[in-house]
Structure formats: C-alpha cells, structure tokens
Amino acid sequence: MARLEYRLYEEGGDLPLLYYYEAIEREEAALRFACDYLIKDGTVYEKTSCAVEPDCYVIYVKTAEDEKAMPWDRPSPGVSGGLCMELREYRETGADYRLVHTFSFQDSLEAMLHLQANYLYVDGQEWYRTSVEIDEERETFVYYAEMT
Structure with missing residues (x-):
C-alpha cells in the first residue's frame, strides 16, 4: 500500500498538500486517477495531472471556479454494498x-x-x-x- 496525495496546482507555486490518504490500495488510487473532478469539503477540484512517486501517488488539482458541488442525496447502497x-x-x-x-x-x-x-x-x-x-x-x- 502507498500514500495518495491531492496537491493544489498553482502556476509557479509550490504545490501545497490539500488532502492525503495513508495506506491506500492501488485499485482505489487507480479509480481516483480516472476521475476528472474531486468533490470534497463543498469544493469542486479539477484534475490537472497525476504522478507516481516512490511510495506515493499524487493527483494535482485546481479549484474549478465555474463548477459547484450539487446538493444531491447520497445514493442508496446496493443490496450488497460495493x-x-x-x-x-x-x-x-x-x-x-x-x-x-x-x-x-x-x-x-x-x-x-x-x-x-x-x-x-x-x-x-x-x-x-x-x-x-x-x-x-x-x-x-x-x-x-x-x-x-
């Protein structure tokens, strides 16, 4: 297992750490790499790129100024979860x-x-x-x- 980090992409910036997950499964990291957007803490982030570093997966994001988190209800889980x-x-x-x-x-x-x-x-x-x-x-x- 590795660490997954979301870093804020800022033109000429220092790429500050936004969120991280310790000991993430490769499958979950791959699912997140496939996504164009992340919604977290009421903010929509747009993926700019991804990287694989030693023992760490990184997703670079920027705030999606023209997007907003939708107030939809949480979906009902399937009968057996998943x-x-x-x-x-x-x-x-x-x-x-x-x-x-x-x-x-x-x-x-x-x-x-x-x-x-x-x-x-x-x-x-x-x-x-x-x-x-x-x-x-x-x-x-x-x-x-x-x-x-």
Whole structure:
C-alpha cells in the first residue's frame, strides 16, 4: 500500500498538500486517477495531472471556479454494498443533471472499466462520457454523459 496525495496546482507555486490518504490500495488510487473532478469539503477540484512517486501517488488539482458541488442525496447502497457510480445526463445549459442510472460494482476493476469507457449503454441507449468525478461527500462516482 502507498500514500495518495491531492496537491493544489498553482502556476509557479509550490504545490501545497490539500488532502492525503495513508495506506491506500492501488485499485482505489487507480479509480481516483480516472476521475476528472474531486468533490470534497463543498469544493469542486479539477484534475490537472497525476504522478507516481516512490511510495506515493499524487493527483494535482485546481479549484474549478465555474463548477459547484450539487446538493444531491447520497445514493442508496446496493443490496450488497460495493462501489457506486451514477450515470447523469450532462447538459451544457442548466445545472440539474438528470440521474439516468445507478450502478453498483463489487469489483474495482469493473468500476474502473466503466469510469474509463467513452460510451455506456443503458436500456438500449448509448451515452458518451463528458467527464467523471469522485464525490467524497456522497461516497460515489458520477459519470456525466450526453445521449448520442
């Protein structure tokens, strides 16, 4: 196990440490590397890059000034728990992204495949990914997509 750090990316700055997690599993670090955004403490951060250092995974982020944390309810966990991912319809205009489907994964590799997929199919409809976030406050991943 290694350490995972979120560092604030500032142009010409010293990259201050925002958050860290000790003894994180590689699978969780990989899931977080796949996300474009992090929501934590009411703030939305946008990933700028990732790094692998000796005994440490690093995700560099900047505050997403044009984004805000959505006040959605925490998703209901699946019958047997696991990792949760919501598919939400992204719209350029508007701030309410309709919940299309909720996935529950028992396997982190299956979750990773969904997070990294450019397209998902739900109820015979194809969805194209626009971004993915980890919402720590709701303990879920959110896959934003447009209907194709």
